[in-house]
Amino acid sequence: MGSPGEDERRWLLFPRLAAAGRYASSTPSPCTCVPGCGAPGGSCVTCPTCQGSGRIPRELEKQLVALIPYGDQRLKPRHTKLFVSLAVLVCLVTTSLIIFFLFPRGVAVHPAGLNSSTVAFDKADILLNATSTLNISNPNYWPIAVTRLTIQVLHLSLVVGQLSRSLLLHIDPLAREQMLYTVASRISEESTYKICTWLEIKVHHVLLHIQGTLTYSYLGHEEERVFESFEYADYYAPPPRP
Incomplete structure (x- = not known):
């Protein structure tokens, strides 16, 4: 058995163990010894948790x-910095991919010009049905x-034709x-009508400004x-007959 001073220090260092020892059996138990502690010069102490009985309440x-020693390798896991760096890298790559694929990009709309047109005249107006192409x-x-x-x-600067159409066109990724x-337009401007119906003029092109949404x-x-x-x-077009 250790000296009274050593036993007192052990009870102060391990209060919970001491409390467990107080709840143990009141019957004195033989001390628990490590191999060789019974040899001459060896010492033997009683476990403060169970008082040598091997059982606790x-x-x-x-x-x-x-209690784990400070130098135990379990407190110093290997490759900790490597694992943390890999986890951060995986999170950054995953976030970048999500942002890249889910970030909205504006749809591009490009008018491709007139595809076909038909012209007709009445007594004072020019009637035009123009079909245009839109690239999306x-x-x-x-x-x-x-x-x-x-x-x-x-x-x-005068509105000569309008179109408002509801449609459903699916475009893949x-x-x-x-x-x-196709937009039906009516031009009532007198000078334009004369230019387009004047046979002596070889060019009858008219500039149209198309705005769309x-x-x-x-x-x-x-x-x-x-x-x-x-x-x-x-x-x-040939002018209308009187």
Whole structure:
């Protein structure tokens, strides 16, 4: 057995163990010895937790404290910095990929000019049915749906034709589609009418200013894209007979 001073220090250093020892059996138990402690010059001490009986009360089971030496390798796991760096790198790469694929990109709308036109005259007006082409590019990684097209045709700053059409055109991711639209225009400007019906003039081109708005939706969100173009239309046709 150790000296009284050593036993007192052990009870002060391990108060929970001492409390467990007080709840142990009151019958003195033989000391628990390590191999060789009975040899001459060796010493033997009693476990303060169970007083050598090898058992503790169940209510003190969760109060046991495990003491690990400061130099134990379990407190210094290897490759900690490597694992932390890899975790941070994986998080950054994942976030960058999510932002790259989900970041919305504006749909590109490019007028491709007149495709065909028909001209007619009445006594004072020029009637024009012009079919134009619109190129729509989807740079996103998800499909879009074109839901509405609004067109306004101007000649000499005057509105001569309008179109408002609801449509549903699906465009796949990273795809490009062409869309045709026809606008009926009526020009009542007197000088333009004379130029287009004057046989001595060989060129009968009239400049039209086309303004449009394309509405499309994606991922439950709706956006608009405004475009404009200037087109020359050939208005030559034989004048109406009186």
